[in-house]
Amino acid sequence: MTALVEVLDLAKTFDVSAPWLNRVVERKPRQFVHAVDGVSFSIEKGKTLALVGESGCGKSTVARLLVGLYQPTRGTVRFDGQATDAARDPAELRTLRRRMQMIFQDPYASLNPRWKVLDIVGEPLREHGLAHGGDEMRSRVTALLQQVGLAAADTEKFPHQFSGGQRQRISIARALATNPEFLVCDEPTSALDVSVQAQVLNIMKDLQRQQGLTYLFISHNLAVVRHVADEVGVMYLGRLVERAHKSELFSNPRHPYTRMLLDAIPDIHMSGRSRTPVQGEVPNPLNPPSGCAFHPRCPHANARCSAERPALNAFKGIHVACHAVEEGRI
């Protein structure tokens, strides 16, 4: 198998300093958030990599870096062997952009309320010059809508006439318009009810099977991730702490943070059984802990964990960034 997407040491730093005048008057230093700090992974063609983590762990930033909505501070993204930032030639970049698309979390904010569905789904076709003339555009859009279970008559409607789940289908149809190979899905079902979430997840899986799509699937819901993913990456404060095949990660989680996350999911089948909640909260990303960022909450932390940051090392077929696992303490 060949990797369609390869990410190497990707990092993004945001400048969150106070305005210049405040810095001068109040003598505040410049402040930076390392939203993504050295993340590496690859996704094989036709597979799904899921990134999970809590709010503020940088998973959405990774998504935006991949499709080029942010420029990385450091590191490279290679798509089908070509570096996306080196392809400076606008024409080449355009071809690459056509091959990767994105689905956003909020189906209420990601569709222009003043455009008809025909224009929304047709925009990528127009932009990339894939449909010529009104008739071809209309028939292409209709076909795309039917692919996601919407009707031809829906082309003339506005987004407000649809429910949340239907809007997310429109987003998927728009993303599919350019015949992409790679879809970045940033929490595509988080804003939806469970029964509607099931519809959208089923559509996404069907499309993957039919068209051989490759997904980067971002979610905070481990049950959803377990359903859609082939490989799972767990993020904590801008870094990958564990990356493993789905079955391995869920049956035998290694990193203490992964164990904690799995432990924290309320499972509908263990009615009555209480779980052991982990203490503490995600630290402030402006001032992350030294060493391993998880050490203040980790039951296995020792002096080395608070001093030295563990690297993501291969370990019996999985990748884990933990001193305790490496030393065989857990």
Add this chain to the structure above:
Amino acid sequence: MVAPLLEVRHLRVEFPTRRGTLLALDDISFDIAPGEVLGVVGESGAGKSLTGAAIIGLLEPPGRIAGGEIRLEGQRIDNLPYEQMRAIRGRRIGAIFQDPLTSLNPLYTIGRQLIETIQTHLPVGAEEARQRAIRLLQETGIPAAEQRIDQYPHQFSGGMRQRVVIALALAAEPKLLVADEPTTALDVSIQAQIISLLKRLCKDHGAAVMLVTHDMGVIAETCDRVAVLYAGRVAEIGPVADVIHRPQHPYTVGLMGSIPAMDEDRERLLQIDGSMPRLNAIPKGCAFNPRCPKVFARCREERPDLLDAGATRAACWLVKQGVAA
């Protein structure tokens, strides 16, 4: 059989609009026993939050209770004047809302808000109220409560704020707590902490809970009984294990099947096609009939009421026929 703490009978809530009256809750009936945790689950727009709001007397106008009654310890509370309801709210019924930031006043220290609540409802002096407030904060697991009591809400993280809100809700030792999506705005690891805290505190204080949520996992872990709402009506109600493992109503079956499970692999999730009807277009007969895989003629004509279905009660004509969904 103990007398129920809360009785809701045939509750109807409607919203008059320019284009006619919308019936948001239609004939909702349930009981909560003292110390019991009742889950109310449903999708957006099913009426679960509205049920909670009707009980605590905080329906947003123009919404109004159009029929039925709500009784707390035998006393009717749905038709009380505003001032009397105010005395009950906080004292006998506590409330926790979804967003911990908007349920605290950002301009007052949390201590002031707690002490105000305690002194409004209980005959205690200022110093005792402060001691109680500190004790409540300690109980909810806030470290260094003596210092943090004088801080403002913005100095707390989301999970910590929700702990403060729980302390506030329990300040006057209410008999019933209405918790509307208390963990939805929180991350999973914090959610687990808050749920176990809520469970422990309500047990310690002997408070019954009406837990409104869309998360079946939270329901399974926390509740004794659960009511499944669909389009403003109770579709099924019963002990939590029965509803989850042996659902009788086709909607409950679909709802359970559409949740990705952690312990089994399925290529496709069970899906309920379509979506919940809007309030102005509730179909005739059973509201679920256009989406129901087992629909038959009677479902399209007549509306089923809750019928005994083994351990649970389900509003479905199949139950009447003795066929499990």
